[in-house]
Amino acid sequence: MLLSGGLDSATTLAWALREGYACHCLSVDYGQRHRAELDAAAKIAVGLGASAHKILRLDLAAFGGSALTDASVAVPTDGVKAGIPVTYVPARNTILLSLALGWAEVLGAQSIFVGANAVDYSGYPDCRPVYLQAFEAMANLATKAGVEGRRMEVRAPLVDKSKAEIIRLALELGVNPAGTVTCYQPDASGAACGKCDACRIRKDGFAAARVPDTTRYKP
Amino acid sequence: MLLSGGLDSATTLAWALREGYACHCLSVDYGQRHRAELDAAAKIAVGLGASAHKILRLDLAAFGGSALTDASVAVPTDGVKAGIPVTYVPARNTILLSLALGWAEVLGAQSIFVGANAVDYSGYPDCRPVYLQAFEAMANLATKAGVEGRRMEVRAPLVDKSKAEIIRLALELGVNPAGTVTCYQPDASGAACGKCDACRIRKDGFAAARVPDTTRYKP
Numbered sequence: 001m002l003l004s005g006g007l008d009s010a011t012t013l014a015w016a017l018r019e020g021y022a023c024h025c026l027s028v029d030y031g032q033r034h035r036a037e038l039d040a041a042a043k044i045a046v047g048l049g050a051s052a053h054k055i056l057r058l059d060l061a062a063f064g065g066s067a068l069t070d071a072s073v074a075v076p077t078d079g080v081k082a083g084i085p086v087t088y089v090p091a092r093n094t095i096l097l098s099l100a101l102g103w104a105e106v107l108g109a110q111s112i113f114v115g116a117n118a119v120d121y122s123g124y125p126d127c128r129p130v131y132l133q134a135f136e137a138m139a140n141l142a143t144k145a146g147v148e149g150r151r152m153e154v155r156a157p158l159v160d161k162s163k164a165e166i167i168r169l170a171l172e173l174g175v176n177p178a179g180t181v182t183c184y185q186p187d188a189s190g191a192a193c194g195k196c197d198a199c200r201i202r203k204d205g206f207a208a209a210r211v212p213d214t215t216r217y218k219p
Numbered sequence: 220m221l222l223s224g225g226l227d228s229a230t231t232l233a234w235a236l237r238e239g240y241a242c243h244c245l246s247v248d249y250g251q252r253h254r255a256e257l258d259a260a261a262k263i264a265v266g267l268g269a270s271a272h273k274i275l276r277l278d279l280a281a282f283g284g285s286a287l288t289d290a291s292v293a294v295p296t297d298g299v300k301a302g303i304p305v306t307y308v309p310a311r312n313t314i315l316l317s318l319a320l321g322w323a324e325v326l327g328a329q330s331i332f333v334g335a336n337a338v339d340y341s342g343y344p345d346c347r348p349v350y351l352q353a354f355e356a357m358a359n360l361a362t363k364a365g366v367e368g369r370r371m372e373v374r375a376p377l378v379d380k381s382k383a384e385i386i387r388l389a390l391e392l393g394v395n396p397a398g399t400v401t402c403y404q405p406d407a408s409g410a411a412c413g414k415c416d417a418c419r420i421r422k423d424g425f426a427a428a429r430v431p432d433t434t435r436y437k438p
Contacts, residue, residue, distance in 0.1 A: 065325030106284030
């Protein structure tokens with residue numbers, strides 16, 4: 001399971017645990033400016049009862065090309081626009097899912113979970129169901145497990161839920177939203193900016209769900 | 220372009236350069252026991268005239284599961300067997316191609332080259348044309364470039380060639396086989412063991428091509 005430390009992946013972890021899965025969580029320190037999410041991920045994994053948690057280092061900043069990995073590109077804070085924003089990290093989910101696939105095959109796992117969502121999201125192409133299906137098809141041709149008939153499935157239980165539905169589900173499953181980091185530019189403690197696209201989508205989700213927004217915002 | 224430092228990827232680089240491509244080469248230091256191939260890759264990139272070369276670090280040894288990344292699993296030296304050997308690294312080509320995809324999108328590249336070969340090879344599932352086609356299909360759904368209609372192609376010009384044909388092509392294109400590292404367990408200088416599957420396949424290739432084997436072997 002990919003665990004970013006955000007609300008969606010934390011909720012996905014809680015969901016999979018309720019379904020009875022033994023969850024091995026993978027976070028990747030890829031040079032993201034929101035590194036506070038990695039600390040959150042470690043606490044979430046322990047708090048919810050994951051079987052294991054690994055943080056792998058990978059310097060995607062060496063490629064640049066995104067506001068999340070290139071300090072010279074600012075994170076937009078003037079509202080969610082149409083199209084794919086500069087916070088898009090080229091091939092990020094493909095890279096993350098590939099790493100998860102590698103570990104999953106070593107573990108003998110049958111499922112890879114990812115918190116991808118294609119409703120209240122930033123328009124990233126690698127969050128769409130059609131993409132996730134293509135990844136799964138590729139994965140089953142890529143591996144020894146696939147060739148030997150042990151199919152791997154890619155599961156994104158939140159993919160068609162609204163942010164409000166995800167927040168309600170998170171609360172129902174015992175996830176504390178205040179312990180998750182969604183913001184693209186939090187401070188070192190994980191406090192959110194309240195203005196980036198990720199913050200706006202999350203804030204709107206709390207409003208639509210009619211539950212108090214317990215997110216810690218920067219003063 | 221993925222450049223491992225082996226004979227096949229060096230030949231692929233020379234082939235793409237002859238076709239007129241400006242080649243940006245990516246090598247990954249993934250904890251492989253044959254790290255000497257990375258030094259070879261750097262020299263090959265400069266020697267053949269690549270536009271750029273990056274070595275990215277990624278600790279796949281954290282997952283284990285392969286003789287190439289786990290020091291406690293020995294590399295077999297008793298001859299090439301049927302089936303997928305313990306030198307298979309789970310999801311390796313998927314991880315490497317995903318990283319190449321990320322960089323390629325940042326560069327605005329249209330092609331990803333890989334030295335995969337499915338004739339005289341170790342039976343790895345992620346070297347087969349059917350896998351490479353599935354990766355390409357997934358890649359075009361994964362990226363902003365793909366969504367915007369700038370298709371990415373995955374090219375493996377050696378995929379259906381025998382090792383003998385690759386060796387003849389390498390010589391024709393000015394690749395010096397002695398400067399490439401194929402062995403799974405070379406010494407620090409890159410000298411080959413002569414006994415692992417990769418060495419055996421290469422040695423048989425030289426014999427079949429009827430050209431002198433200039434590989435440096437360990438004393």
